[in-house]
Amino acid sequence: MIRCPMVTTATLPQVELGRTGKRLSRLALGGFHQLEISTEIVERVVDRYLDYGGNYIETARGYGNGASEEKLGRVLAGRRSDVVLASKSGSRDAEGMKRDLDASLTALQTDHIEFYYLHGVNSTDEIEQLRADDGALTVLLRAEEEGVIDGIGLSSHRPWIYLEAIRTLPISLILIWDNYLEEQYLPVIHDEIYPLARERGVGITAMKPLADGFLYRSPREALRYALGSGSDLLVCGMNTVEHVDQAAEAVCAGPATEAERAGILRSAVELGSYVCRQCGECPASLMHLFRLEGYLDRQMIDYLEHDPANYALRLRLAGWFALADYAKAQFSDAGLDADALLAESESVECPYGIDVRRKTRLAFTKLAGDDPNRV
Ligand code: SF4
Structure with a gap:
């Protein structure tokens, strides 16, 4: 031993x-x-x-x-x-x-x-x-x-x-x-x-x-x-x-x-300035949106800069749990309004440095089934 x-x-x-x-x-x-x-x-x-x-x-x-x-x-x-x-x-x-x-x-x-x-x-x-x-x-x-x-x-x-x-x-x-x-x-x-x-x-x-x-x-x-x-x-x-x-x-x-x-x-490099820590600073509707984004792709697809190995890992792992359909159904049931969410996001100062407005737009686009590359 x-x-x-x-x-x-x-x-x-x-x-x-x-x-x-x-x-x-x-x-x-x-x-x-x-x-x-x-x-x-x-x-x-x-x-x-x-x-x-x-x-x-x-x-x-x-x-x-x-x-x-x-x-x-x-x-x-x-x-x-x-x-x-x-x-x-x-x-x-x-x-x-x-x-x-x-x-x-x-x-x-x-x-x-x-x-x-x-x-x-x-x-x-x-x-x-x-x-x-x-x-x-x-x-x-x-x-x-x-x-x-x-x-x-x-x-x-x-x-x-x-x-x-x-x-x-x-x-x-x-x-x-x-x-x-x-x-x-x-x-x-x-x-x-x-x-x-x-x-x-x-x-x-x-x-x-x-x-x-x-x-x-x-x-x-x-x-x-x-x-x-x-x-x-x-x-x-x-x-x-x-x-x-x-x-x-x-x-x-x-x-x-x-x-x-x-x-x-606070310092997790993998969570960076994109993954919501659910700290409570955002209204409940936004935190719910970000949790659904987690179900969708584990908040891995952030359209930010990473090294090539990290991109490859994200693409491989984002759908690992196959919960995208569940996330989209929950999103649809929630009846969230994009303009209202974006308005709510304006005033949030995220202690983790997350651009909350950008994240709101991106999460909404993904969950609505639209292509973030085209908006
Ligand atoms: S302020 Fe940042 S960490 Fe806190 S709930 Fe909003 S996005 Fe998430």
Whole structure:
């Protein structure tokens, strides 16, 4: 076991995960990015992660159609008991879930997976399918009874689905995204989802602390900020030993204090003078408009100057959650008036240096479905 770099608090801090009975390190190793590296590199990354006292690794059947699971299975052979494992299936019916669970067990070279997730549940219809007599839940509940798994998790890209799922499904944990970009337009995560999960004893694991890589210039700030946002632990994709060192140092340093969080929001290069921090200086109608812009494109498409790599990243990530239709429907329902909003924006002095009038015009144009290049 190695000590966390730059701090004297030994290894990764641990936490009780909801009512699961599991005590896990607050830094989990995510499996999605293992598709980008060879098994040999995965092994080095896993070794380093375990050296810091990390004990929670998650993957999914859908990550490379089992390729991530297979790499982990090879790397963890002979030391399965060192870690708590989670995997996921996108199947909604019993037959598909049985097939996926069996395949996960085979790929991971084990007869037991602690947590198995309902992966990417994005609609009420899917929840109904899962709960049906021939739905996927029947398989997972039986697997839980038989000790093949210890608990059922849920992940989604729709905030409202977490609320419905926590209320209606027999889940022990959720995997939800949490970072200082998404926080600006999804207050529902901290205001409603986390409190409900706490009330029901559902463990909260937070993914995307770097917003799918968008916060790549500020990994330490992003991790410490996310660590202080109310989840139990962070799930972080790490592709190199250096990534593990960096993440372990940040998590061992502990959550950012309130003063540090305010400082991060003030100086975050990725939020710059465009992303609304929802500070309350604007009227509610404008803050609502900017939250809808977040749903639309995560406030990434700002028509400002960036370096080429940053443009490429923005274009790739802006539609990652596929919430544009939802944003436009909400915008249409809100019946906002462009002239009234622009008039309201005139008097706002944004403490973050945002040109509120320009942002109002741009957000309105995008949400109305017009092309900002032509107005
Ligand atoms: S003043 Fe700036 S940060 Fe505050 S709500 Fe308005 S645009 Fe957002």
